[in-house]
Amino acid sequence: MTLDLASTEDAEPQLAALTDLSRRVRDLIDAVALTDVPEGELAAAAAEVAALTERLNAVRRDSPRSFEIGPDGAPRNLGNAVTGSANPHALPLVAEVTPERTVRAELSFRPAHEGPPGTVHGGVSAMILDHLLGHATAVAGFPGMTGTLTLRYRRRVPYGEPLVATAEYVRSEGRKHWSEGRIALPDGTVLVEASGLFIAPSWWSGQGPGPESAGEAG
Numbered sequence: 605m606t607l608d609l610a611s612t613e614d615a616e617p618q619l620a621a622l623t624d625l626s627r628r629v630r631d632l633i634d635a636v637a638l639t640d641v642p643e644g645e646l647a648a649a650a651a652e653v654a655a656l657t658e659r660l661n662a663v664r665r666d667s668p669r670s671f672e673i674g675p676d677g678a679p680r681n682l683g684n685a686v687t688g689s690a691n692p693h694a695l696p697l698v699a700e701v702t703p704e705r706t707v708r709a710e711l712s713f714r715p716a717h718e719g720p721p722g723t724v725h726g727g728v729s730a731m732i733l734d735h736l737l738g739h740a741t742a743v744a745g746f747p748g749m750t751g752t753l754t755l756r757y758r759r760r761v762p763y764g765e766p767l768v769a770t771a772e773y774v775r776s777e778g779r780k781h782w783s784e785g786r787i788a789l790p791d792g793t794v795l796v797e798a799s800g801l802f803i804a805p806s807w808w809s810g811q812g813p814g815p816e817s818a819g820e821a822g
């Protein structure tokens with residue numbers, strides 16, 4: 605069975621409950637990553653999780669919640685892998701747009717993001733920067749799809765510590781738009797820096813074959 609929620613205030617209590625569930629599942633993910641309880645406890649927990657999965661699957665949507673306008677009139681993407689409060693995979697990242705039209709987010713990675721020991725996986729940092737650079741490009745007036753993302757990992761990124769990520773639009777050439785960004789310690793020490801090229805796809809303006817021909821992106 606498929607559930608298709610309209611973007612109405614009627615849906616808000618369910619979304620609030622879903623956001624709370626997602627938050628608790630994030631805690632569960634970290635608990636699984638760090639637990640050292642005996643085998644019997646793990647097996648019992650696995651059975652409980654399997655039962656919960658079956659319970660939630662009783663009513664399924666075709667896809668996670670996508671862009672919509674919330675009751676406050678602001679756009680939101682509750683199912684997004686980076687910002688979605690209703691997606692347990694998301695941090696979720698909360699980004700603010702500064703008066704200078706740059707984008708800024710305070711964040712803290714979790715143990716489940718570990719790559720090398722005690723260090724956040726480089727791909728996780730890349731995901732955050734991809735999103736933030738895309739956001740900066742969009743607020744400059746040039747929404748697009750990531751064409752190229754280049755990263756320089758300067759220092760290891762810790763988890764469980766406060767960090768600051770920022771991004772700003774840099775320049776454009778036709779449909780191609782560039783932004784830059786970084787993840788830093790609160791004192792400004794840069795850990796990872798990124799440059800991204802975002803392209804307004806030809807199929808947005810009716811040119812080109814469209815995403816169906818090569819698999820839906822986004």
Ligand SMILES: CCCCCCCCCCCCCCCC(=O)SCCNC(=O)CCNC(=O)[C@H](O)C(C)(C)COP(=O)(O)OP(=O)(O)OC[C@H]1O[C@@H](n2cnc3c(N)ncnc32)[C@H](O)[C@@H]1OP(=O)(O)O
Nearest residue numbers: 734735738739742743749750751752803805806812821822
């Ligand atoms: C008011 C606002 C509020 C906002 C509030 C909400 C904020 C919300 C924030 C969301 C932020 C999301 C940030 C994450 C964004 C993703 O994660 S997007 C997902 C990852 N990216 C993808 O899946 C993209 C997949 N690729 C594609 O769809 C297509 O290849 C592309 C990239 C759209 C390009 O297709 P196309 O338009 O057909 O491009 P095409 O006409 O062939 O080429 C155009 C030009 O680009 C160049 N080009 C094409 N592809 C590439 C490439 N990959 N690399 C370099 N150059 C390329 C070509 O050489 C050509 O250059 P010129 O000859 O013009 O100099």
